[in-house]
Structures are given as C-alpha cells and as structure tokens.
Amino acid sequence: MQTQSLSNIDWSQIDTVLVDMDGTLLDLSFDTRFWTQILPEHIAATTLLEKEDARQKVRAHGERTLGTMQWYCLDHWTESMGVDIRAIKKPHAHLIRWLPGAELFLAALKKLKADRWLATNAHPYLLSLKHERLQIQAHFHRTVTAYDFNSPKESPEFWRALTSNFGLDLSRCVMIDDSIPVLRSAQTAGVGYSIEIMHPDSEFGKASSGRDEGHDFIEIDSVAEIAAAMERG
Structure with missing residues (x-):
C-alpha cells in the first residue's frame, strides 16, 4: 500500500x-531505439551477424552488465561490440527530446x-x-x-x-x-x-x-x- x-x-x-x-x-525512446534497433542494425550491416543475432548480442551484454559502471560506459560498449558507439549515436541526436x-x-x-x-x-x-x-x-x-x-x-x-x-x-x-x-x-x-x-x-x-x-x-x-x-x- x-x-x-x-x-x-x-x-x-x-x-x-x-x-x-x-x-x-x-x-527514453531515444535510448531504447538506439540499443534495440539502431545499434543492432549497424552491427549487422558491418559484420557477418544477422540482425537478430546482433540484437541478441547487445541484449545479452546489457543483461550481464546492468546496474554497473560498464553498462553506462560507452567506451566499454565500443570495445565489447567492436563498433564506435559515439560515432553511431551522434547522427541520431535529433531524436533526443x-x-x-x-x-x-x-x-x-x-x-x-x-x-x-x-x-x-x-x-x-x-x-x-x-x-x-x-x-x-x-x-x-x-x-x-x-x-x-x-x-x-x-x-x-x-x-x-x-x-x-x-x-x-x-x-x-x-x-x-x-x-x-x-x-x-x-x-x-x-x-x-x-x-x-x-x-x-x-x-x-x-x-x-x-x-x-x-x-x-x-x-x-x-x-x-x-x-x-x-x-x-
């Protein structure tokens, strides 16, 4: 109660x-869209992974690091995903509202x-x-x-x-x-x-x-x- x-x-x-x-x-739609759509699509487009496999890769890593400094660290994500997170985010800044x-x-x-x-x-x-x-x-x-x-x-x-x-x-x-x-x-x-x-x-x-x-x-x-x-x- x-x-x-x-x-x-x-x-x-x-x-x-x-x-x-x-x-x-x-x-939060900006962040949700980035982690569930934009990033997996970028990973799939630049690697041999299928889009769903890329989405699962991002999701699994997020679940492992949730609530830690690693979860919030763009440099850590860049290293773990093998793509430049900052460079991917910036073109989508217009979605921030x-x-x-x-x-x-x-x-x-x-x-x-x-x-x-x-x-x-x-x-x-x-x-x-x-x-x-x-x-x-x-x-x-x-x-x-x-x-x-x-x-x-x-x-x-x-x-x-x-x-x-x-x-x-x-x-x-x-x-x-x-x-x-x-x-x-x-x-x-x-x-x-x-x-x-x-x-x-x-x-x-x-x-x-x-x-x-x-x-x-x-x-x-x-x-x-x-x-x-x-x-x-």
Whole structure:
C-alpha cells in the first residue's frame, strides 16, 4: 500500500531536489531505439551477424552488465561490440527530446528555494550530447554523475560519496527517477522522498510498479504531476 504521496511533501522543507535525466526529463525512446534497433542494425550491416543475432548480442551484454559502471560506459560498449558507439549515436541526436511536461516541471522547480541538481548515470559524452541538443544542464545549480564517484546511482557508494563530498542531509532531499533500483538505493540511503516516473518512454506503456516490502515510492506518470502539486502548494 502506497503511504507517500505528492501531497505529503512540504516543498518549503526540501533542501535539494535530485532529478534524473533519461526517462525522467528526457524521453527514453531515444535510448531504447538506439540499443534495440539502431545499434543492432549497424552491427549487422558491418559484420557477418544477422540482425537478430546482433540484437541478441547487445541484449545479452546489457543483461550481464546492468546496474554497473560498464553498462553506462560507452567506451566499454565500443570495445565489447567492436563498433564506435559515439560515432553511431551522434547522427541520431535529433531524436533526443523532452518528455511531455518536463519543461513545465523545470519552470515550476525554479520557483522553489531548494537547490536543483541533475543526478545521472550518463556517460560524459552522452551528457554533453544531450546538453548540446536541449541545454538541459542550464536548468540546474549542479550536475552530479556516476562518473564523479565511479559508482552508479544504484550503488550505496554513490550516496555515501554524495553526502561526504557535499554534506547533503538526505532526509531533506527528493529523488525523482524512473529506475526502481536507483530509488531503492536512494531510499535505503535515507532520501526523504523517492518519486518514480511510471511512463519514461513515450513509445511504450507504463512501467510496472516499483513498490515492494520495505520500499514506498510515490508513483506518477510524469514530472508534470509534480509541477501541478507545487502550484497547489
């Protein structure tokens, strides 16, 4: 049973709002399409593999490295797949786009006294590519990445490094993310409110619920709901 809700949050008592990038602000369809279609098709076109075999190769490697720094590392993927991931991604940058309601949310967020932090696992090249496209970092006071601490947000080490380096009181923080493992890690570390985005990819339906024993996330379709809650006070 969900006990937290957006109405429980007193935004005047929040010091820092930590916001994920992909699947929270940016449409995950760009990344989904790249890993399931664009990359396998490129591998098939430049090797002797059939397209389905190439797709299975990408999928299997993703499953082996999920939740680790390797999963997020473009250099690792380049070495493992034998193709230049950066060079393949760049021509498709026009597919990078905001999720519905993201810009409305960012405008509402700026009205708070709280610090606004972009918190992402994205590889520095991808962060740069997406910022070049949409100027996403301009909406935040600070950007923190898994590469700052060599630990993904799924890891307790990320949250320990975040508090030791910046002195955050996690109980006065909000974490907004589409990843259940990230939100579990944030909540275990002591983050006051964990908000799960249930519709991270505009080309797919809602994600399954992240609620389980010991974890209680606020589940919303999109960050537009947070903007509306902020306006209501």
